[in-house]
Amino acid sequence: MNSKIIISKYPAEFSEEFARILVDGLKSSGEYFHIALSGGSTPKLLYKFLAENYKSKIEWSKIKIFWGDERCVPPDDPESNYKMTRDSLLSEIEIPDKNVFRIEGENDPSEEAARYSGILARNIPQLNNLPEFDLVLLGLGEDGHTASIFSNSLQLFESKNLCVAAEHPGTHQKRITITGPVINNAKQVVFLATGSGKSSVVDIIINKKNGFDKLPAAYVNPHHGDLIWLLDDDAGRNILPY
Numbered sequence: 001m002n003s004k005i006i007i008s009k010y011p012a013e014f015s016e017e018f019a020r021i022l023v024d025g026l027k028s029s030g031e032y033f034h035i036a037l038s039g040g041s042t043p044k045l046l047y048k049f050l051a052e053n054y055k056s057k058i059e060w061s062k063i064k065i066f067w068g069d070e071r072c073v074p075p076d077d078p079e080s081n082y083k084m085t086r087d088s089l090l091s092e093i094e095i096p097d098k099n100v101f102r103i104e105g106e107n108d109p110s111e112e113a114a115r116y117s118g119i120l121a122r123n124i125p126q127l128n129n130l131p132e133f134d135l136v137l138l139g140l141g142e143d144g145h146t147a148s149i150f151s152n153s154l155q156l157f158e159s160k161n162l163c164v165a166a167e168h169p170g171t172h173q174k175r176i177t178i179t180g181p182v183i184n185n186a187k188q189v190v191f192l193a194t195g196s197g198k199s200s201v202v203d204i205i206i207n208k209k210n211g212f213d214k215l216p217a218a219y220v221n222p223h224h225g226d227l228i229w230l231l232d233d234d235a236g237r238n239i240l241p242y
């Protein structure tokens with residue numbers, strides 16, 4: 001695993017860095033570029049930047065879009081990661097509907113986890129008998145969770161499943177999430193974390209400080225891929241970029 005840390009002062013800077021990663025990845029990808037997007041609030045700025053600045057600079061029809069996790073809500077629910085992505089990016093770019101693989105949060109969680117596992121297995125090239133994403137974009141919770149893998153479910157980094165039903169330990173909101181082996185089988189994993197609220201957890205994970213091994217995000221180590229941290233100054237204030 002190669003890793004890199006990029007610390008940017010402004011959202012436009014880390015967004016531009018991500019766009020560069022995406023453009024470079026597209027150049028070296030096969031017929032399609034398979035990406036798993038993150039939910040939460042952090043990537044909203046990134047998605048809007050891509051919509052505003054890369055609408056015509058990226059061949060979006062070459063990209064197949066999946067999600068790393070979803071809340072178990074309907075697609076028009078304010079909590080929906082799909083809705084956030086549709087409103088900030090998908091509605092602004094030319095991408096065929098057939099390239100967008102939504103996690104159907106309105107379905108029964110266990111049934112949807114099984115369905116989406118099949119979607120991943122059938123629509124993404126395999127390596128090591130696992131789907132190999134070209135790029136997985138992850139957010140980071142202040143508690144160290146990523147996707148919807150929480151500290152009470154570290155075993156999901158050893159899961160035999162591609163996708164499982166999960167539950168937020170605080171809100172008990174039902175979730176669907178891809179599992180650790182899928183994340184760690186990707187060609188590139190990008191963590192996007194911004195804001196001073198994330199500086200402590202970023203420090204603990206990157207600098208392997210006390211308790212890092214209890215945090216799910218610490219287990220993101222793409223075994224044959226690259227790990228890139230995209231941080232703003234606030235989230236990266238305890239980190240020396242390399």
Ligand code: 6PG
Pocket residue numbers: 038039040041042043069070071081138139140141142145146147148
């Ligand atoms: C989700 C995300 C989750 C998110 C982190 C950070 O569905 O909420 O997948 O892992 O990335 O909780 O969320 P913020 O970007 O809102 O801080």
